[in-house]
Amino acid sequence: MNTLTSSDPGVLELLPIAKSSGIETVFDRAKAQQPQCGFGTLGLCCRTCWKGPCRIDPFGEGPQYGVCGADADTIVARQLARMMAGGAAAHSEHGRHIALALLGISKGELPDYQIRDEAKLVAIASRLGISTENRSMLDIVRDVATVSLEDFQCQDHDKTCNWLKATLSEKRVRRLKPLGVVPHNIDATIAQTMARTHVGCDADASNIMLGGIRAALADFDGMALATELSDALFGTPTPAVTAANLGVIKPNAVNVAVTGHNPLLSEVVCDVAKQLNAEAVQAGARDGINIIGICCTGNELMVRHGIPLAANYLSQEMAIMTGALDVMVVDVQCIMPSLPRIAACFHTQVVTTMDENKMTGATHVSFHEKHAAEAAREIIRIAIKAYGHRDPRAIHIPDRKTTAIVGFGAESVLDALAKVDAADPLRPLVDNIRSGNIQGIALFCGCNNTRTQQDESFVRIAKKLAGDNVLLLATGCGAGAFAKHGLMTQQATEQYAGEGLKSVLTAIGTAAGLGGPLPLVLHMGSCVDNSRAVTVATALAKKLDVDLNELPLVASAPEAMSEKAVAIGTWSVALGIPTHLGTVPQAMGSPNVIRLLTQDAKDIFGGYFLVESNPDAAAEKLFAVIREKRSLLGI
Amino acid sequence: MQSAEENVVIYANPERCLSCHSCEVACAVAHADKEDLITAVSDGLQLYPRNHVVMADGVTMPIQCRQCEDAPCTFACPTGACTRADGRVRIVERDCIGCGQCVIMCPFGAIAVHGVAKKCDLCVDWRARNGKAESACAEACPTNAIRFVNLKAYRQAQLEARARELAQSHRHMRIPL
Numbered sequence: 001m002n003t004l005t006s007s008d009p010g011v012l013e014l015l016p017i018a019k020s021s022g023i024e025t026v027f028d029r030a031k032a033q034q035p036q037c038g039f040g041t042l043g044l045c046c047r048t049c050w051k052g053p054c055r056i057d058p059f060g061e062g063p064q065y066g067v068c069g070a071d072a073d074t075i076v077a078r079q080l081a082r083m084m085a086g087g088a089a090a091h092s093e094h095g096r097h098i099a100l101a102l103l104g105i106s107k108g109e110l111p112d113y114q115i116r117d118e119a120k121l122v123a124i125a126s127r128l129g130i131s132t133e134n135r136s137m138l139d140i141v142r143d144v145a146t147v148s149l150e151d152f153q154c155q156d157h158d159k160t161c162n163w164l165k166a167t168l169s170e171k172r173v174r175r176l177k178p179l180g181v182v183p184h185n186i187d188a189t190i191a192q193t194m195a196r197t198h199v200g201c202d203a204d205a206s207n208i209m210l211g212g213i214r215a216a217l218a219d220f221d222g223m224a225l226a227t228e229l230s231d232a233l234f235g236t237p238t239p240a241v242t243a244a245n246l247g248v249i250k251p252n253a254v255n256v257a258v259t260g261h262n263p264l265l266s267e268v269v270c271d272v273a274k275q276l277n278a279e280a281v282q283a284g285a286r287d288g289i290n291i292i293g294i295c296c297t298g299n300e301l302m303v304r305h306g307i308p309l310a311a312n313y314l315s316q317e318m319a320i321m322t323g324a325l326d327v328m329v330v331d332v333q334c335i336m337p338s339l340p341r342i343a344a345c346f347h348t349q350v351v352t353t354m355d356e357n358k359m360t361g362a363t364h365v366s367f368h369e370k371h372a373a374e375a376a377r378e379i380i381r382i383a384i385k386a387y388g389h390r391d392p393r394a395i396h397i398p399d400r401k402t403t404a405i406v407g408f409g410a411e412s413v414l415d416a417l418a419k420v421d422a423a424d425p426l427r428p429l430v431d432n433i434r435s436g437n438i439q440g441i442a443l444f445c446g447c448n449n450t451r452t453q454q455d456e457s458f459v460r461i462a463k464k465l466a467g468d469n470v471l472l473l474a475t476g477c478g479a480g481a482f483a484k485h486g487l488m489t490q491q492a493t494e495q496y497a498g499e500g501l502k503s504v505l506t507a508i509g510t511a512a513g514l515g516g517p518l519p520l521v522l523h524m525g526s527c528v529d530n531s532r533a534v535t536v537a538t539a540l541a542k543k544l545d546v547d548l549n550e551l552p553l554v555a556s557a558p559e560a561m562s563e564k565a566v567a568i569g570t571w572s573v574a575l576g577i578p579t580h581l582g583t584v585p586q587a588m589g590s591p592n593v594i595r596l597l598t599q600d601a602k603d604i605f606g607g608y609f610l611v612e613s614n615p616d617a618a619a620e621k622l623f624a625v626i627r628e629k630r631s632l633l634g635i
Numbered sequence: 636m637q638s639a640e641e642n643v644v645i646y647a648n649p650e651r652c653l654s655c656h657s658c659e660v661a662c663a664v665a666h667a668d669k670e671d672l673i674t675a676v677s678d679g680l681q682l683y684p685r686n687h688v689v690m691a692d693g694v695t696m697p698i699q700c701r702q703c704e705d706a707p708c709t710f711a712c713p714t715g716a717c718t719r720a721d722g723r724v725r726i727v728e729r730d731c732i733g734c735g736q737c738v739i740m741c742p743f744g745a746i747a748v749h750g751v752a753k754k755c756d757l758c759v760d761w762r763a764r765n766g767k768a769e770s771a772c773a774e775a776c777p778t779n780a781i782r783f784v785n786l787k788a789y790r791q792a793q794l795e796a797r798a799r800e801l802a803q804s805h806r807h808m809r810i811p812l
Contacts, residue, residue, distance in 0.1 A: 038664075
């Protein structure tokens with residue numbers, strides 16, 4: 001019976017208030033859903049056609065085939081592949097949106113946006129093979145947008161997507177190409193995955209999974225382009241000191257929470273908030289407008305501009321529970337449909353902005369890039385008006401706020417390393433990995449999940465691996481967890497890092513002018529920014545002249561939940577990275593598919609899934625993988 | 636001799652049953668050595684539910700042993716493995732030879748032989764181990780179609796409900812008797 005809640009002290013403080021007020025939260029809903037259906041849990045319920053639903057008996061006595069004849073392997077594989085396509089669709093819609101904005105800028109159609117990081121744009125252009133010499137910035141912008149949009153339009157099935165080619169090493173692409181898993185076109189790959197998993201099409205589980213992996217690599221392509229183009233538009237992350245958890249909500253400010261994923265909206269909201277600050281003060285909010293981030297929109301703003309983060313996925317409702325949130329403005333992905341219901345108990349206004357992402361009970365302000373500032377002004381004014389309707393008796397802001405040093409994209413990691421060795425920035429990293437000061441690298445990513453206690457697994461695994469001298473990177477809700485739990489601080493490095501790791505983080509941090517070590521966990525951005533970690537790892541692999549799977553590198557998604565996480569985990573495996581899942585996937589009903597993902601994948605890709613829901617055992621297994629990789633490298 | 640304890644039975648409401656088969660899965664796992672679905676499946680255990688969701692004439696409901704007072708299976712058992720004790724029908728699997736006599740005799744089709752005869756045991760051991768009041772199938776049912784019913788309490792509730800109705804109608808009675 002699932003009765004787990006959170007390890008976040010801010011959440012634990014507000015849950016009793018929710019209970020006594022009769023407000024249902026995600027934790028109540030998770031409890032009410034118990035016990036969850038065994039067939040669905042195992043992936044053995046097929047709803048692909050209306051002859052069903054068909055269920056396969058996991059114990060062998062009852063039916064072993066669906067009405068169409070599909071067995072457990074086919075059913076499980078089809079569902080997984082469709083989840084990968086779903087994840088790829090989500091990330092690449094985000095990417096397409098950014099690329100189209102770039103195209104709009106090149107045509108002079110979007111006055112509310114500029115290229116804020118021209119150096120990054122030029123770097124992107126040269127990676128994509130676009131000439132930059134003696135050309136106007138707008139010409140380069142147009143070409144970058146066009147080449148990026150080709151990844152949605154190319155009809156040559158044998159070509160490799162431009163961004164995959166620009167991001168991965170040749171070694172990796174050569175390994176993937178003969179398997180037929182390298183996408184030529186994101187949209188076509190998603191469509192093909194949906195088509196082949198239609199009733200009566202691909203029924204060979206291994207072949208279906210290869211199709212799913214192609215979709216997962218399309219997901220990688222979409223997110224790589226989303227991240228890089230967003231940097232050019234809004235700035236590449238640089239280290240900044242900020243704060244996290246519900247205590248970032250200010251009692252005397254108009255509090256505007258931005259949540260969802262796409263920076264096209266939240267960046268303009270930030271710009272406009274500055275312009276309208278006086279209006280907020282005039283309305284009685286002494287501290288003006290306070291923008292706070294939630295979920296991955298929060299992460300995007302946090303790493304680029306040091307905007308504080310109030311919550312990650314599972315505590316998004318709690319921001320409203322403080323009674324001091326005036327507007328919650330949302331765009332796409334991981335937004336709980338319960339938000340308007342909870343907001344109805346307070347003065348908070350929930351504002352949806354994307355015409356294809358609405359919620360019953362929310363106010364909709366249609367957001368389009370051409371009139372971005374206008375929409376943002378309308379939203380901020382809704383917030384200022386709502387501020388006047390606060391009920392002082394309903395305000396309860398937990399005094400929970402931790403410092404977080406954030407903003408470590410691939411560029412800022414390399415910049416920090418360059419402070420140690422300007423001529424050869426990767427050398428300090430390579431030397432310390434060789435010497436064992438750094439045993440390996442772990443990337444934490446993925447969601448929160450009610451199947452585990454919120455944030456707890458992230459924190460436990462990270463502390464253990466840090467003690468074992470593993471360099472820790474994080475994105476998405478994992479990064480949010482570390483920020484809230486104080487692991488993105490110099491104190492955490494002093495307290496939890498092993499001696500070797502501590503000496504390296506201190507040397508780099510001091511050289512980079514932080515007056516002490518780098519934080520224990522490096523915040524690389526939102527979940528769409530996982531490609532940043534791949535960029536660092538690929539540079540490292542090239543430097544050592546090895547492939548990604550040979551590096552002492554692991555990934556961990558201890559609380560994975562969404563289709564995006566399924567896609568990310570899968571491309572991580574396909575890129576050669578051993579990838580831990582703390583959530584048991586809805587696939588256990590097919591021992592063959594599980595074997596493919598956890599064992600056979602090792603031979604095919606070098607990466608594989610490692611499923612372990614116990615965080616302590618997971619930390620041990622991840623470190624064992626790192627040791628194994630080291631010994632294979634002879635270090 | 637009349638047993639002191641009256642039967643507890645598992646009652647299934649066909650109007651609420653959505654035929655999801657969750658009760659079967661829960662039953663099979665509750666009778667496994669490792670009471671965890673994922674572990675049981677990853678270990679490839681051969682498990683059998685002791686209840687079966689049956690559809691007939693447009694209604695669906697799970698059927699399991701009724702724990703009959705005058706249980707035909709107990710009379711048919713040649714080894715004495717199947718007996719009535721503690722208000723239920725019990726099969727001591729160690730003593731069962733799997734002859735299937737009980738299967739033939741059971742008017743509900745609620746017993747199956749898998750090596751030995753297996754049927755609903757009201758989750759007696761499972762409830763004791765896990766401190767549960769109701770059976771695994773009742774706990775697993777998402778629509779509360781399955782209830783653990785104490786017949787004495789059920790009868791008492793019926794008596795009280797009818798008495799209330801009768802008392803109410805007496806108040807409106809016009810003709811003195």
